[in-house]
Amino acid sequence: MFSRLEPRTEWRGGRITDIDVLPLEEAARMASKHAGQEVTPADFLRAAGRGEISLHAVVHRTARVRAHDGGVYCNKGTPNENIVPAGCIPILPLTACKHLADTGRASWRTFDGFEEIHGVPMRYAQGLLTAEEPDFETVPADCRVTGYNVRALADTFCDEVPPPAQPQAAAPAPAAKETPAERRARWLDMFEAEEKLVKRGALQRLAKREGVDRSNMAKDIAKARAERADQKRAGVWASQLVQDGKRKS
Numbered sequence: 001m002f003s004r005l006e007p008r009t010e011w012r013g014g015r016i017t018d019i020d021v022l023p024l025e026e027a028a029r030m031a032s033k034h035a036g037q038e039v040t041p042a043d044f045l046r047a048a049g050r051g052e053i054s055l056h057a058v059v060h061r062t063a064r065v066r067a068h069d070g071g072v073y074c075n076k077g078t079p080n081e082n083i084v085p086a087g088c089i090p091i092l093p094l095t096a097c098k099h100l101a102d103t104g105r106a107s108w109r110t111f112d113g114f115e116e117i118h119g120v121p122m123r124y125a126q127g128l129l130t131a132e133e134p135d136f137e138t139v140p141a142d143c144r145v146t147g148y149n150v151r152a153l154a155d156t157f158c159d160e161v162p163p164p165a166q167p168q169a170a171a172p173a174p175a176a177k178e179t180p181a182e183r184r185a186r187w188l189d190m191f192e193a194e195e196k197l198v199k200r201g202a203l204q205r206l207a208k209r210e211g212v213d214r215s216n217m218a219k220d221i222a223k224a225r226a227e228r229a230d231q232k233r234a235g236v237w238a239s240q241l242v243q244d245g246k247r248k249s
Contacts, residue, residue: 005149018151023144055091056091056146059088118219
């Protein structure tokens with residue numbers, strides 16, 4: 001899978017927000033206006049097929065579903081528990097996106113979702129149709145894309161990408177002979193500062209600035225958190241042994 005795209009420039013394509021949901025034709029018109037060159041619905045389908053953006057689709061019938069582990073997927077505790085209503089707009093699975101890009105039609109049974117683990121967005125199947133349900137059938141006219149992903153794809157068509165509009169966290173200057181532990185602590189400080197500015201994609205931006213692999217950086221940041229927690233616990237233990245400048249017996 002390719003890296004997820006993120007918006008990088010000030011938007012010039014029209015009045016939309018990140019959470020607006022647009023048909024592909026409208027999304028392509030706005031992306032073209034922003035980029036100054038033509039962006040087509042097929043470009044959105046291909047990007048979705050590569051995993052660079054997420055794609056939603058309107059479903060036209062009610063269907064019974066279950067969570068991937070066999071539990072409750074939606075509407076827990078209501079009369080509509082584990083029932084997907086007609087007209088909802090779930091995220092399409094990656095294979096369906098690829099089929100739409102290649103053939104203009106897709107049959108699918110699973111519902112994708114995202115979760116951030118150590119700052120890295122992970123995509124996986126959260127639910128699926130029950131065995132007695134037929135596949136959903138989707139064509140490009142059923143597809144929808146969020147304003148966030150419209151902006152992200154449009155930026156890839158810009159001839160020149162100016163610096164990011166949002167402020168960047170100031171990077172502390174590394175020590176001349178930085179130890180692995182010092183590097184992990186520095187990355188943790190930078191990551192937490194970056195998250196305060198714009199939480200989504202913080203790790204990816206930081207890894208790009210540092211010129212390192214994102215997954216390795218995530219592991220180092222997780223280790224730095226554990227080291228910091230150990231230091232705090234050690235400090236509490238030490239304070240319990242000393243009171244008013246005297247060591248307790």
